[in-house]
Amino acid sequence: MEQEWALHKITPGCGGGRVPSQGQIGRNIAPVFIFSALLTMSAPLALSPQELEKQQAAAAAVRWVRDGMVLGLGTGTTSAHFIKQLGERVQAGLKVQGTATSLASEALARQLGIPLLEPRRGLTFDLAVDGADELDGQLRLIKGGGGALLREKTIETASRYLLVIADSSKVVPVLGRFPLPLEVVPFALPWVLDAVEKLGGAPVLRTHKDDSASPVYSDQRNFLVDCHFGQIPDAEGLAVRLKTIPGIVEHGLFMGLAKAAVVIQGGVAQVLKPGEAARPAAEFDELP
Numbered sequence: 001m002e003q004e005w006a007l008h009k010i011t012p013g014c015g016g017g018r019v020p021s022q023g024q025i026g027r028n029i030a031p032v033f034i035f036s037a038l039l040t041m042s043a044p045l046a047l048s049p050q051e052l053e054k055q056q057a058a059a060a061a062v063r064w065v066r067d068g069m070v071l072g073l074g075t076g077t078t079s080a081h082f083i084k085q086l087g088e089r090v091q092a093g094l095k096v097q098g099t100a101t102s103l104a105s106e107a108l109a110r111q112l113g114i115p116l117l118e119p120r121r122g123l124t125f126d127l128a129v130d131g132a133d134e135l136d137g138q139l140r141l142i143k144g145g146g147g148a149l150l151r152e153k154t155i156e157t158a159s160r161y162l163l164v165i166a167d168s169s170k171v172v173p174v175l176g177r178f179p180l181p182l183e184v185v186p187f188a189l190p191w192v193l194d195a196v197e198k199l200g201g202a203p204v205l206r207t208h209k210d211d212s213a214s215p216v217y218s219d220q221r222n223f224l225v226d227c228h229f230g231q232i233p234d235a236e237g238l239a240v241r242l243k244t245i246p247g248i249v250e251h252g253l254f255m256g257l258a259k260a261a262v263v264i265q266g267g268v269a270q271v272l273k274p275g276e277a278a279r280p281a282a283e284f285d286e287l288p
């Protein structure tokens with residue numbers, strides 16, 4: 001299925017192999033529907049400690065959404081918690097509109113009754129809320145573990161405020177533990193792999209977990225390549241070099257975009273801002 005990646009995440013440091021984040025799910029079943037069903041089942045599901053942290057970060061963020069906001073809706077498991085909680089507020093009367101950063105998030109938002117806006121000239125966003133695969137103290141991000149990096153960077157560049165929501169595992173001193181995702185035009189793949197190796201990376205074409213001959217496609221029908229660079233001390237420099245390689249449509253380094261992050265630390269939702277000490281999210285009545 002085209003959207004299978006929505007429930008699969010690559011595992012840091014293991015050659016781009018991916019694990020289902022909702023258990024073993026058959027490839028022939030649309031994951032959006034499974035995920036939606038899980039979110040709407042009446043019997044409460046036991047969430048793992050990590051899922052509870054994601055839910056907690058999402059709850060802190062949804063508290064700052066106000067009537068009239070135009071929202072960018074992120075992709076991934078943490079964003080799905082946010083969309084679900086936003087949907088509850090919309091059902092309770094909150095007036096917002098949004099554009100989703102993936103077909104999976106769009107389907108979830110639509111199912112929950114969140115009004116959606118199509119891409120158009122001049123459309124900007126008051127607030128984008130999205131997860132991340134890694135973030136450092138300057139709020140540099142690695143994103144794209146769910147394959148949505150191109151739409152995410154597009155929407156988040158058009159947003160006045162990007163708020164990252166993340167569980168405690170996502171904060172790192174230096175980016176690079178998580179392999180850097182690239183979206184690559186299929187024709188260009190061999191030369192992109194050569195060029196990334198010359199930059200010191202170990203690129204791996206993302207394939208389906210149960211069929212390593214079958215590449216994962218992005219929503220744009222491009223390939224996804226996960227690049228192990230080890231620590232990335234000069235993320236800005238690497239981003240510039242990746243942009244010069246023909247066939248790389250986008251890379252998963254997001255710099256200078258996030259205004260703040262809500263991260264769970266010691267069980268408490270903390271606000272991180274670039275280069276500042278953490279403060280409890282509960283101290284902020286409005287966006288930090």
Ligand SMILES: O=C[C@H](O)[C@H](O)[C@H](O)COP(=O)(O)O
Nearest residue numbers: 076077078131144146147148
């Ligand atoms: O392409 C996917 C996105 O960049 C996600 O926001 C990122 O992978 C984090 O996902 P999760 O919240 O599932 O850890």
